[in-house]
Amino acid sequence: MSNKLIIFDTTLRDGEQSPGASMTKDEKVRIAKVLEKMQVDVIEAGFAIASVGDFEAIQAVANVVQDSVICSLSRALDKDIDRAGEALKGANASRIHTFIATSDIHMKMKLQMTPNQVVKQAVRAVKRAKQYTDDVEFSPEDAGRSDEDFLCRIIEATIKAGATTINIPDTVGYNIPHQFGAIIKSLIERVPNSDKAVFSAHCHNDLGLAVANSLSAVLNGARQIECTINGLGERAGNTSLEELVMAVRTRQDIFDCDTDINISHILSVSRLVSSVTGFIVQPNKAIVGANAFAHEAGIHQDGVLKHRKTYEIMRAEDVGWNANQLVLGKHSGRNAFKARLAELGVEFDNEESLNNTFRRFKELADKKHEIFDEDLQALVSATQTEIYESIKLVSLKVCTQTGEENTATVVLSINNKEQTATANTSGAVDATFSAIDSLADIKINLQLYSVSNVTQGTDALGEVNVRLEYNGRIVNGQGVDTDIITASAKAYVHGLNKALAATNKAHPQI
Numbered sequence: 402m403s404n405k406l407i408i409f410d411t412t413l414r415d416g417e418q419s420p421g422a423s424m425t426k427d428e429k430v431r432i433a434k435v436l437e438k439m440q441v442d443v444i445e446a447g448f449a450i451a452s453v454g455d456f457e458a459i460q461a462v463a464n465v466v467q468d469s470v471i472c473s474l475s476r477a478l479d480k481d482i483d484r485a486g487e488a489l490k491g492a493n494a495s496r497i498h499t500f501i502a503t504s505d506i507h508m509k510m511k512l513q514m515t516p517n518q519v520v521k522q523a524v525r526a527v528k529r530a531k532q533y534t535d536d537v538e539f540s541p542e543d544a545g546r547s548d549e550d551f552l553c554r555i556i557e558a559t560i561k562a563g564a565t566t567i568n569i570p571d572t573v574g575y576n577i578p579h580q581f582g583a584i585i586k587s588l589i590e591r592v593p594n595s596d597k598a599v600f601s602a603h604c605h606n607d608l609g610l611a612v613a614n615s616l617s618a619v620l621n622g623a624r625q626i627e628c629t630i631n632g633l634g635e636r637a638g639n640t641s642l643e644e645l646v647m648a649v650r651t652r653q654d655i656f657d658c659d660t661d662i663n664i665s666h667i668l669s670v671s672r673l674v675s676s677v678t679g680f681i682v683q684p685n686k687a688i689v690g691a692n693a694f695a696h697e698a699g700i701h702q703d704g705v706l707k708h709r710k711t712y713e714i715m716r717a718e719d720v721g722w723n724a725n726q727l728v729l730g731k732h733s734g735r736n737a738f739k740a741r742l743a744e745l746g747v748e749f750d751n752e753e754s755l756n757n758t759f760r761r762f763k764e765l766a767d768k769k770h771e772i773f774d775e776d777l778q779a780l781v782s783a784t785q786t787e788i789y790e791s792i793k794l795v796s797l798k799v800c801t802q803t804g805e806e807n808t809a810t811v812v813l814s815i816n817n818k819e820q821t822a823t824a825n826t827s828g829a830v831d832a833t834f835s836a837i838d839s840l841a842d843i844k845i846n847l848q849l850y851s852v853s854n855v856t857q858g859t860d861a862l863g864e865v866n867v868r869l870e871y872n873g874r875i876v877n878g879q880g881v882d883t884d885i886i887t888a889s890a891k892a893y894v895h896g897l898n899k900a901l902a903a904t905n906k907a908h909p910q911i
């Protein structure tokens with residue numbers, strides 16, 4: 402058995418299936434470049450047939466990433482596979498990941514197909530995918546609730562048809578670690594040609610067990626794990642890459658394999674995904690949460706000072722903490738700025754984009770003297786998304802006085818035409834959103850509003866996240882500014898633009 406554990410990152414596909422987490426092509430490319438830098442083996446960049454946007458994002462990722470295999474998901478349908486093959490044409494190394502459901506409930510109720518028909522369709526799909534690439538992955542969807550004899554049958558047939566990776570999904574997050582591990586072990590033992598494929602696990606976190614189930618799979622012979630940054634994904638999410646990788650790396654006394662992941666990028670990619678999607682990382686999240694390495698209790702602090710290992714099983718700096726020293730200030734030049742961002746995985750497609758971001762950096766440096774990596778990341782996310790927006794915030798004036806109504810006057814540029822509106826309500830943010838609503842003239846339902854600080858101190862950038870519902874679709878908007886009312890207005894406008902741009906996108910599993 403190989404001692405290399407393959408990391409298959411599906412942040413850009415399963416992660417994007419979280420309501421409100423949709424990403425633009427440019428955002429996907431930015432994340433993919435950092436995943437490549439971190440030495441992720443396989444990047445699932447999307448579901449090519451879902452929409453033109455998904456197709457183009459996969460194409461763009463395939464064209465820029467050299468060192469990771471680029472993968473597209475496809476149902477076991479000819480048209481899906483052809484679309485995936487087309488999107489992956491420019492990739493240095495490509496994979497098609499095809500799947501069909503195998504549990505009784507899915508076959509009967511969803512597919513309305515017999516088990517024989519399902520096997521036939523799976524085999525046909527793998528053979529068709531082989532016409533585009535040698536690297537073909539097959540997933541029996543809802544394997545965690547499928548009949549084991551049937552799983553053996555379909556896996557043997559798809560390996561015979563050319564599948565080189567067999568992925569076992571716990572699609573609904575139903576399995577328990579010892580049981581999921583036993584399924585993997587038994588499949589590897591029982592399928593006669595199992596040695597011709599790598600076995601993989603793809604776990605969902607509905608019972609909070611995605612990482613535990615994935616680790617159990619590894620202990621029982623799986624040599625690929627499908628995971629996402631920050632555990633982003635459908636419903637309660639997927640296996641979190643950072644937790645899985647660090648568990649295997651930290652407990653080398655237990656695992657007889659390891660990943661190639663360069664763990665020093667973990668924190669910066671976590672922050673990038675969080676700022677792009679607006680999914681905030683909870684403070685007590687393992688590895689990447691703000692408190693993950695913070696020792697509050699006096700007795701712990703005392704122990705750590707005497708000997709770090711008394712209370713620490715990993716080194717914070719190994720995963721990127723404390724690397725956020727003061728990096729740039731108001732006298733820093735364009736080259737230093739560009740170089741620091743390149744280290745954070747951010748490259749600019751054109752001079753205009755670099756110049757815009759540099760101008761924003763100078764404005765920020767005037768207000769805030771110490772600029773940290775987190776500030777730079779927030780600035781880049783905000784500037785890059787604004788470039789393509791049809792509604793832009795031109796200016797905002799807010800008057801607040803205790804005991805009085807608040808007045809917000811907003812100037813928006815809508816399709817390059819400036820318009821002004823004023824609203825009075827009891828709250829400054831509420832008045833700002835009301836004024837924007839009256840200009841944008843679309844029926845939006847605000848579902849969530851949250852404010853957090855990007856770094857420490859009262860001059861820190863405030864980051865506002867909003868979740869908006871428009872015509873049954875959910876989008877997230879983010880805005881950053883040293884002033885939180887302005888950050889709120891930016892977040893709301895960002896969300897409105899996303900809502901207006903949202904196109905219908907097919908869900909792979911419906």
Ligand code: KIV
Pocket residue numbers: 415474500540542543570571572573603605909
């Ligand atoms: O959860 C799941 O079953 C999936 C498959 C498409 C692999 O995401």
Ligand code: ZN
Pocket residue numbers: 415570572603605635
């Ligand atoms: Zn999934």
